[in-house]
Amino acid sequence: MDWLKKFMTGRYGGDQLSNALLLLSLLLTLVGRLTKIPLLIFISYIPLGVCFFRVFSRNISKRSMENYKFAMFMSPAYSWLKKTQNNIKESKTHTRFKCPNCKSKLRLPRGKGKVIVTCPKCKTKFDKRT
Numbered sequence: 001m002d003w004l005k006k007f008m009t010g011r012y013g014g015d016q017l018s019n020a021l022l023l024l025s026l027l028l029t030l031v032g033r034l035t036k037i038p039l040l041i042f043i044s045y046i047p048l049g050v051c052f053f054r055v056f057s058r059n060i061s062k063r064s065m066e067n068y069k070f071a072m073f074m075s076p077a078y079s080w081l082k083k084t085q086n087n088i089k090e091s092k093t094h095t096r097f098k099c100p101n102c103k104s105k106l107r108l109p110r111g112k113g114k115v116i117v118t119c120p121k122c123k124t125k126f127d128k129r130t
């Protein structure tokens with residue numbers, strides 16, 4: 001393993017963008033195999049080649065910047081995924097609804113019976129069964 005350590009010294013290595021490129025390559029290969037479209041399998045070598053180029057690149061600052069731009073590009077998708085994950089987890093313990101006046105999103109713990117809700121935004125009071 002000493003030769004690998006020596007070989008990788010000064011090289012960029014893996015990051016999120018490389019992982020995404022590898023995943024894209026695997027997906028294209030899988031879809032190409034399942035649909036029997038050889039062009040997809042051929043195209044899947046492109047992200048794989050870019051992934052290898054990035055991992056073994058010695059231009060660390062440029063690769064870091066590419067990964068930073070990728071992370072900025074993907075951050076809305078990550079935050080949506082995290083929010084959806086939280087909503088699913090919370091749906092067992094909390095109920096979500098909209099204020100009838102200002103339509104802002106509100107949430108209450110489940111199983112509390114009929115409660116009087118005061119909207120924190122518009123201060124409208126209304127009944128809600130949880």
Ligand SMILES: [Zn+2]
Nearest residue numbers: 099102119122
């Ligand atoms: Zn309101």
